[in-house]
Amino acid sequence: MLFEPDHYNEEGEFVVNMGPQHPSTHGxxxxxxxxxxxxxxxVEPHLGYIHRSIEKMTExxxxxxxxxxxxxxxxxxxxxxxxxxxxxxxxxxxVEVPARAQAIRVILAELTRISSHLLWFASIGLxxxxxxxxxxxxxxxxxxxxxMDENCGARLTQNFMVPGGIMKDVLPNFQQRVKEVxxxxxxxxxxxxxxxxxxxxxxxxxxxxxxxxxxxAIAFGCTGPTARxxxxxxxxxxxxxxxxxxxxxxxxxxxxxxxxxARYEVRMAEMKQSVKIIEQLIDNIPEGEIVGNTKKVIKLxxxxxxxxxxxxxxxxxxxxxxxxxxxxxxCKYRSxxxxxxxxxxxxxxxxxxxxxxxxxxTIDLIIPDIDR
Amino acid sequence: MHTWLKNAIPNATGLLIxxxxxxxxxxxxxxxxxxxxxxxxERKVAAxxxxxxxPNRVGPKGTLQIVADxxxxxxxxxxxxxxADKFLFNxxxxxxxTTALLAIAPVAFARDFQIxxxxxxxxxxxxxxxxxxxxxxxxxxxSSNKYSLxxxxxxxxxxxxxxxxxxxxxISIVILSGSLSLNDIVESQANGWWILKGHIPVVIAFVIFxxxxxxxxxxxxxxxxxxxxxxxxxxxxxxxGMKFAMFLMAEYINLFVVSAVAxxxxxxxxxxxxxxxxxxxxxxxxxxxxxxxxxxxxxxIIFIIMQFRWTFPRLRIDQLLNLEWKYLLPISMxxxxxxxxxxxxxxxx
Amino acid sequence: xxxxxxxxGIFKAIKSLLTGMKLTGYYFTHLNKIVTEEYPDNRAxxxxxxxxxxxxxxxxxxxxxxxxxGCQACELACPNGTIKIITKQEVQADGKKKKRIDxxxxxxxxxxxCNLCIDACPSDAIIMGQNFEHSQYERKYMKKxxxxxxxxxxxGVE
Numbered sequence: 001m002l003f004e005p006d007h008y009n010e011e012g013e014f015v016v017n018m019g020p021q022h023p024s025t026h027g028x029x030x031x032x033x034x035x036x037x038x039x040x041x042x043v044e045p046h047l048g049y050i051h052r053s054i055e056k057m058t059e060x061x062x063x064x065x066x067x068x069x070x071x072x073x074x075x076x077x078x079x080x081x082x083x084x085x086x087x088x089x090x091x092x093x094x095v096e097v098p099a100r101a102q103a104i105r106v107i108l109a110e111l112t113r114i115s116s117h118l119l120w121f122a123s124i125g126l127x128x129x130x131x132x133x134x135x136x137x138x139x140x141x142x143x144x145x146x147x148m149d150e151n152c153g154a155r156l157t158q159n160f161m162v163p164g165g166i167m168k169d170v171l172p173n174f175q176q177r178v179k180e181v182x183x184x185x186x187x188x189x190x191x192x193x194x195x196x197x198x199x200x201x202x203x204x205x206x207x208x209x210x211x212x213x214x215x216x217a218i219a220f221g222c223t224g225p226t227a228r229x230x231x232x233x234x235x236x237x238x239x240x241x242x243x244x245x246x247x248x249x250x251x252x253x254x255x256x257x258x259x260x261x262a263r264y265e266v267r268m269a270e271m272k273q274s275v276k277i278i279e280q281l282i283d284n285i286p287e288g289e290i291v292g293n294t295k296k297v298i299k300l301x302x303x304x305x306x307x308x309x310x311x312x313x314x315x316x317x318x319x320x321x322x323x324x325x326x327x328x329x330x331c332k333y334r335s336x337x338x339x340x341x342x343x344x345x346x347x348x349x350x351x352x353x354x355x356x357x358x359x360x361x362t363i364d365l366i367i368p369d370i371d372r
Numbered sequence: 373m374h375t376w377l378k379n380a381i382p383n384a385t386g387l388l389i390x391x392x393x394x395x396x397x398x399x400x401x402x403x404x405x406x407x408x409x410x411x412x413x414e415r416k417v418a419a420x421x422x423x424x425x426x427p428n429r430v431g432p433k434g435t436l437q438i439v440a441d442x443x444x445x446x447x448x449x450x451x452x453x454x455x456a457d458k459f460l461f462n463x464x465x466x467x468x469x470t471t472a473l474l475a476i477a478p479v480a481f482a483r484d485f486q487i488x489x490x491x492x493x494x495x496x497x498x499x500x501x502x503x504x505x506x507x508x509x510x511x512x513x514x515s516s517n518k519y520s521l522x523x524x525x526x527x528x529x530x531x532x533x534x535x536x537x538x539x540x541x542x543i544s545i546v547i548l549s550g551s552l553s554l555n556d557i558v559e560s561q562a563n564g565w566w567i568l569k570g571h572i573p574v575v576i577a578f579v580i581f582x583x584x585x586x587x588x589x590x591x592x593x594x595x596x597x598x599x600x601x602x603x604x605x606x607x608x609x610x611x612x613g614m615k616f617a618m619f620l621m622a623e624y625i626n627l628f629v630v631s632a633v634a635x636x637x638x639x640x641x642x643x644x645x646x647x648x649x650x651x652x653x654x655x656x657x658x659x660x661x662x663x664x665x666x667x668x669x670x671x672x673i674i675f676i677i678m679q680f681r682w683t684f685p686r687l688r689i690d691q692l693l694n695l696e697w698k699y700l701l702p703i704s705m706x707x708x709x710x711x712x713x714x715x716x717x718x719x720x721x
Numbered sequence: 722x723x724x725x726x727x728x729x730g731i732f733k734a735i736k737s738l739l740t741g742m743k744l745t746g747y748y749f750t751h752l753n754k755i756v757t758e759e760y761p762d763n764r765a766x767x768x769x770x771x772x773x774x775x776x777x778x779x780x781x782x783x784x785x786x787x788x789x790x791g792c793q794a795c796e797l798a799c800p801n802g803t804i805k806i807i808t809k810q811e812v813q814a815d816g817k818k819k820k821r822i823d824x825x826x827x828x829x830x831x832x833x834x835c836n837l838c839i840d841a842c843p844s845d846a847i848i849m850g851q852n853f854e855h856s857q858y859e860r861k862y863m864k865k866x867x868x869x870x871x872x873x874x875x876x877g878v879e
Contacts, residue, residue, distance in 0.1 A: 016518050024601040038522070038689055065800035068835035127601050129592055129686025132745060135422040139756050146770075153772040153849065159835045167840060168772070194744045195683065200734035201593055202685045353522070353602050354688040421745040425757040683745045684738065699731065 013041050020049045024127045024357045027367025031344075031356070038352045043345040051371040058331040063089050063163060063298040066328070070318075071157035073335060074369040076116040077311040079148075080109050082161040087242055088307035088318050089163035090292070092300045098289040101165035102244045103281050107178065108152070108160065109243075110274040114185065115144040116312035117271045120364045124264070125196055127361040128205050133196050140188055143181045150177065164292035178282050182275055189272075197268065206260035210347040210359035213258055220346070221339035224314025225270060226363050228254045229262035236310035250277050263362040299326055313337055313364055337369040403473065403625050410624040411438040414678055421682045448613035453516060456610065460514035465611070465618035468507030472625040475500045478554050479632045480641055481666055486555065493554035494542050497633055498535070501588065504626065505531040508590075508597060511619075512607035523606025526689055527597040530587060533696040534594075537584040540704035541577040544711035545637050548574070558641040565640035573710040578638045580704050585630035586677055587692070589623065593684040596692060627674060635669035642666040769851040774834035777804075777827055778850035779867040786875040787868055789846035791822040795838035803831045804838060821874055829855060830863035 014037075019030040028049035034042040054073060058066045067085040071078035083105060090097055097105075118141040125133030145155040151170050152158035160167050171177075196202050212222065217230040227234050235252040237245040253269040255262040300322035308317040314336025321330040340363050348356050412427070412435060419426025427434030452458055478493035480486040490496055505527060512524020546552055549560040560566075566574050587594035598606040608619045635641060642662035687695065748754060760767070769775065781787050791808045809823040825847075839849055847867070857863060 014518065016522075023604055035522075038526075061800050064798065065837060068800055068833060068837065125685060129595070129599070129601060130684055131418070132422050132682050135424060139423065142756070149773060150770040151772065153770075153774040153836060154834060157833070159837075162840070167836060171772075191744055195741050196685070198737045199684065199741050200737045201687055201691075204691055205685060205688060352688055352690060354596075354599075354686070357602050417749065420749045420752060420755070423748050423755050423757075425755055425759070428759075679742055679745055679749075683741045 018356070019046075024360065025367070026123065026360075026365060029341075029365065029367045029370070033353075033356065035353070040348050040351055040353065040356060043348045043356065045341055045344065047371055049371065050368050052368075054372045055331050055333060059328055062326050063300060063328075066331070067161055067163075068157075068159045070333070071159055072368060073333065073372055074311055074313065074316070074337065074366045075156055076119055076366060077112050077313070078157045079112040079152075079160065080309055080311040081316060082159060083109055083243070084307055084309040084316050084318050086161040086163050086165075087309065088305050088320055089298060089300065091307055092303070092305045092320070092322065093163070093294065093298065095164045095292045095294055097165055097243070097292050099244070099286040100169075100288045101290045101292070103285045104166055104170055104290070105161070105243050106245065106248070107278050107281050107285075108148070108158075110277045111144050111147065111178070111181070113312045114271050114274045115141050117267050117274075118144075120267060120312075120361075121192060121196070124358075124361040125202075127357050128202060130196065130199075130202070133192065136188070136191055136195065140181075140185050143184050147177050147181050162291060162294075163298055164294035165290045169290050175282055175285070178278065182278060182282075185271075186275065192268070197264075203261065205354070205358050206264055206362065209260045209351060209355045210362070211257075211259045212343055212347050216343065216346060217258075220343040222314070222343055223336050223339060224310070224312070225253075225263055225266045226314065226340050226343070228252070229266045230258040231256040234315065236308050236315050240308060242307070242309060248277050248280055260358050260362040267364070297326060299324065300328075308334070311336060313366065313369070314340060333372060335369045335372060337365050337367075341365055341370055399473070399476070403476070403628075404621070406628055407621045407624040408438045408442075410627060410674065411441075411620070413674070414624075414681075417675065417678045418682045421679070442617060445613055445617040450613045450615055451610075453610050455516040457514035457516070460510050461610075462615070464507050464511035464514065465615045465622075466507075467510060468504055468622045469618050469625070471500055471503045471507060472622040472629065474503075475629045476625070476632070479629070479636060480554060480558060481663060489553070489555055491551075491553045494546055494552045494557070494637070497629075498539050498542060501626070501629065502531065502535045504589075504622075507622075508607050511611070515607070515610040517610050519603040519605065519609050520607050523597045523599065523603050523609075526599075527590065527607060529689070530590070530594065530596060530692060533693060534584045534587040534700075537580050537696060537700040537704050538588060540701070540708055541581040541584065542637060544573055544577040544704075544708050547708070547711050547715045550715075554636055554641070557637055558643050561640040561643050565638070565643070565645070567638045571714065573707050573714060574638065576703065576707045577711070578634070580700050580707070581634055581638070582673070582676065584696075584700060585634065586680055587696075589626040589630055591623070591627065591677060592681040593686050594692060595681075595686060596689055599686060601686075627677060628670065631670045631673035631677065632666075634673050635666065639669045639673075640665075641669070769853065771851075772849070773851050773853070774836055774849045775853040776829055776834075776850045776855065777832065777838060777847050777867065779825060779847050781869055781872055782875070784875075785869060785872045787846055787872055788844045788875050789822050789825060789868065790844055790874065791820055792843065794841040794843060795847060798837045798841035800835065800837065801831045801833060803828050822868055825867040827865045827867050828863065829865055830860060 014035040016033045016035055017030060018033055019025040020028040025031065030046040030049065032044040032046060033040055052072070054069050057069055061069065067082050070081040070085050074081055089095075118137045122134040122137035122141070125131070125137075148158055149155045151174060152160040152167075212226070212230045214231045217227040217232050222230070222232075223234050231254055233239070233252060233254060236242075237250075238252050250273045253266045253273060255266050257265075300320070302322055302324040305320045305322065306317060308315050310316075315334065316336055317334035319332040319334065320328045323329040344359060344363065348359050351359070415434075415437070416426045418424075427437035430436040430440045452461055475497050477488040478486065478490050478496055508527040508531075509524045512520040512527070515521075545557065545566055548566065549557045551557060551560070563569070567578055590597045596602075596606075598608070600606070603609070608616060611619060642665050644660060644662065644665050779787050779789060791806055793806050796804045796806050805826040805828075806822055807824040807826065808820050810818045811821040813819050834849070836849065839847055855863070
């Protein structure tokens with residue numbers, strides 16, 4: 001059976017399906033891999049196993065309702081996904097968002113980014129065979145999730161944004177709780193370095209593997225930490241600031257390596273930058289309104305609107321065509337994972353099977369965001 | 373027991389068979405219990421290192437969890453894939469568990485308590501344990517699954533290479549003690565364990581032995597054969613039910629065997645902790661039964677190997693072979709030279 | 722030079738491995754750091770946050786009165802069609818006919834706990850409950866009627 005021709009192509013290469021059910025694809029992604037022994041000759045991603053037609057659904061939802069669906073795209077940065085939808089409506093209506101709402105939005109978005117990177121850190125350890133880092137990272141992630149639970153009402157798919165601001169004001173102990181969470185994170189950060197970053201096996205698994213050049217990163221449309229590790233300045237928070245990011249001091253982390261190790265280092269450093277952003281804001285949350293002046297039934301003016309944000313994985317854009325009604329005429333999401341995925345077949349060629357796992361782990365794919 | 377049986381059964385062949393059966397049954401029961409305990413221990417060790425509680429539902433503190441798991445595996449269908457080579461597919465778990473059981477024969481569990489006192493014990497263990505690769509290759513090849521095949525091929529490369537370092541690190545002790553018999557090696561440590569009195573070469577040999585034997589029994593960070601994140605379970609992907617449980621049991625028995633061998637050869641086996649000629653101190657140490665010494669040392673090494681698994685990520689196949697051929701093998705070769713020099717000059721205590 | 726690099730590499734590698742083992746060893750010996758939450762056992766003490774979105778509930782006061790006027794704002798706000806309000810005409814004491822709810826049907830299996838209905842409700846008739854143990858053996862149990870039998874609209878709420 002193994003030696004029947006359909007398991008081989010003409011050159012005698014071994015064709016293996018990784019996925020749709022596979023422990024390291026983090027979802028239902030199917031990678032068709034052509035192997036020569038252990039070496040990868042070709043990778044072909046097959047999509048669509050979790051396609052839920054979110055873009056089409058959006059066409060029948062009102063501008064208040066369509067925010068919640070986007071939580072289900074990149075479920076790890078659900079808050080930032082909601083933010084982009086709120087922002088595009090505000091941009092179209094030209095509504096001023098109150099300063100208090102902006103500050104809370106940014107704090108929660110950066111907490112989401114930390115929690116998303118923590119999950120990535122956990123799963124990279126898991127993918128490369130070390131189970132223990134998973135639990136260390138989840139301990140801190142749990143603290144962030146509890147904070148979200150208390151203030152937003154849900155741990156993962158918060159849906160805390162409304163066009164013009166946020167749904168509810170945060171609790172009175174919000175500042176103190178955020179500081180507690182940050183302190184726990186900062187106190188335990190050195191453990192991540194000890195268990196994984198410094199580990200020689202881990203470094204050897206990542207260094208020099210899956211090199212994505214700057215030109216390729218641009219050509220494939222990669223964004224986020226994946227592209228920044230190749231030396232591309234693409235942080236939307238710096239380039240097209242939104243929600244008051246222009247007033248904040250933080251560094252855009254870039255690296256020139258382009259390999260898995262550079263991507264790893266960029267993400268680890270980004271967590272620290274997020275902490276820095278939150279620390280600037282947490283003591284200076286302005287008082288005031290939390291929702292801007294929006295009507296109960298929102299009608300967007302006729303036209304086309306585009307807004308982008310920086311999620312934990314890259315640039316998320318939402319493009320809305322409005323015909324002046326209460327629902328979008330057409331909605332298109334430019335998701336970061338879809339573009340980042342397209343780089344995998346290119347950079348995985350010539351590496352070993354184990355390297356494909358490290359490449360997928362460091363690019364940090366969220367499958368529902370690819371298919372939408 | 374031998375004399376008692378001799379009186380009961382005068383026939384020599386009958387005596388041999390009876391003894392073999394009794395020993396076999398005792399050993400099997402012991403090893404199954406041991407595999408249960410190691411399974412429980414691994415879960416608890418993993419849980420505590422991962423700041424979890426571990427199994428705590430079945431039985432007091434979860435001690436019966438592994439029994440529940442075994443029951444579940446027993447009741448599962450012993451599935452054989454349609455495309456598999458059915459004979460080899462069903463034979464492979466047996467081969468793996470047999471080789472695991474064979475290797476335990478010359479290990480002395482306590483003073484004068486040994487199943488088979490063979491005068492080439494070290495040689496026997498290293499040759500029998502390397503036969504496990506046949507079972508793994510057989511399982512991977514006959515499953516007719518691509519993941520299994522890749523896993524089996526990896527295991528071939530891995531076990532054959534690491535066999536060399538294991539052999540060389542054992543040889544350095546053989547040189548120092550001057551015997552291949554495990555009993556003689558233990559006796560030679562009556563005035564101090566080799567790891568304490570053998571200077572640097574023995575320490576290096578010990579470290580190499582632990583690393584190489586972790587690779588030999590396919591445990592993380594060298595578990596490329598299974599590599600669940602890459603190969604969804606590797607060579608045993610297609611196995612279910614009791615056949616899968618036999619792989620699991622073989623893994624734990626192998627773990628025990630290599631730890632027992634390491635304890636015997638480097639840490640003195642059942643020999644109590646003796647220091648040179650301090651007779652008073654040595655006498656006090658002799659009060660602790662020899663079996664406690666043996667199992668204490670063995671479980672110490674088992675714990676270390678478990679800690680490896682729950683701390684380190686997995687190596688890649690080429691790094692795995694690099695580690696062996698570029699580092700472990702040259703170092704152990706030089707190490708054997710050093711040990712020989714030491715043995716000739718009598719530099720050890 | 723090569724020898725120095727070779728052995729330097731080995732020592733660095735072993736040091737980095739020992740650092741990791743020290744950390745796992747630390748947690749192995751410090752069992753008070755365990756973070757596991759023993760969920761079904763801690764039901765008695767487990768308290769969900771006040772804002773936690775478990776399910777939509779309709780609070781009734783001691784006179785079995787609620788504040789839902791049947792305005793269907795929640796039904797409109799819901800993105801999934803989770804809520805269905807069935808109204809009836811009720812004859813009031815002064816003889817006038819008024820719209821009152823007959824059944825507030827809530828399909829828990831379709832709800833995504835997005836909080837939009839609660840946000841839309843003008844009379845705070847529905848809130849989010851903290852119960853999260855919703856599992857049932859059949860789908861029909863997921864369909865709930867939120868207003869209690871015999872309940873009526875609180876006086877003064879329009």
